[in-house]
Amino acid sequence: MSLSPRPDRARLLASDNLRMVGKLVLIAGLMFGFGYGLVPMYRAICTALGINVLSVSERNLPGQTRAGQAANTQVDRSRTITVEFDANARGPWDFKPAITSLQVHPGELATVMYEFRNRQPRTMAAQAIPSYAPKQATSYFNKLECFCFNEYTLAPQESKQWPVVFVIDPKLPKDVTTITLSYTFFEVGGKTPPAPGSVAAGPAALAGKAGS
Template sequence: MSDDLNDERDSRRKKKQKRLNRDMLFKLTLVVFVMGGFAYAMVPLYKSICEALNINVIARTDLGAAPGEKSAPINSQVDLTRSVTVEFDANVHGGPWEFHPAQNAVTVHPGEMTTVMYEFRNTQSRTMTAQAIPSYAPGVAQSHFTKVECFCFTQHTLAPGESKTWPVVFYVDDKLPRDVKTITLSYTFFEVGGTTPPAPVGQLEAKPHV
């Protein structure tokens, strides 16, 4: 009779252990599903918070930049309903230097990150150090034109005959007045230590816009 009692106890103990194991497996599975759902929900939640706070969300996307150029991120808050033409101008002061943009103009959407290259060559027979001064037309565009990277931030020293190519990485703010259809970005390159040139004409005299 004692053997039957022991068998019954063993059977109860095994059933209890199986029930505990089953309950534990259910809890672990539930935790996995909850964590996965939370991680999935974090992406739209994060985006909603950024939009509510008016924060620019920058997505890290490979743009396939040309050799020597940096890959620029894409601003996810791009206003595709508008287009703005950005024209590029280059002037030199105090010397026969070669300085010009690689392209005359681009058409961009507000919020869209864009890279444009400028080319410079020291045609003089001596080493020179120079820096660029930017200006904008119309003047209202200046507060809505953000340069993320620009050769105008620093001075540059070039040996006789040396050539350089420098980027300007920028975006136009989506708060730019809607009647502004064209922005002219003008640079004047001058030798450091020489006479600082006046602001380019483009800054003083805006072009008519339609």
């Protein structure tokens, strides 16, 4: 006696299997398409809502602007702003920017490192205050990360590096082509010095009022 299924039953099983395979292939295709289209959909939503999301990998190396990445629609590449960096040390220590100037486009994320070394034979606590020139640029210079107004303790001969991550607002007036960012670093506990009245390293005069 043969145990083989009847021909009509075999055809029915084969048809069911084919339908199941087809459904699985369709589901896999839809999942792949959804995953592939998720990134451009996310970017389109962020662009429509005016959200600019930057991952850690998109941040600059010290003293450099971003390169080799997708264009940011919020960057005004028709303009170039020269940002000058200045440091004023009020005491026996070394304080300076890693670079003296950087050219950026409005809306472009940029980073500069400031270097500090305590040359004293004792531990000290200090902090920095910023100022800008021209004064009208203060409200357009947006710092995402900054060491200003924070108090730091440094051991004798200890060295530190601190980043300043910033973006210049594209609404910056058209006649402003150069901005000077200056920091005055002073020891906490002493009299806070006034913002510098001039910058030796740059042509622009600094504002008398410190910005945040």
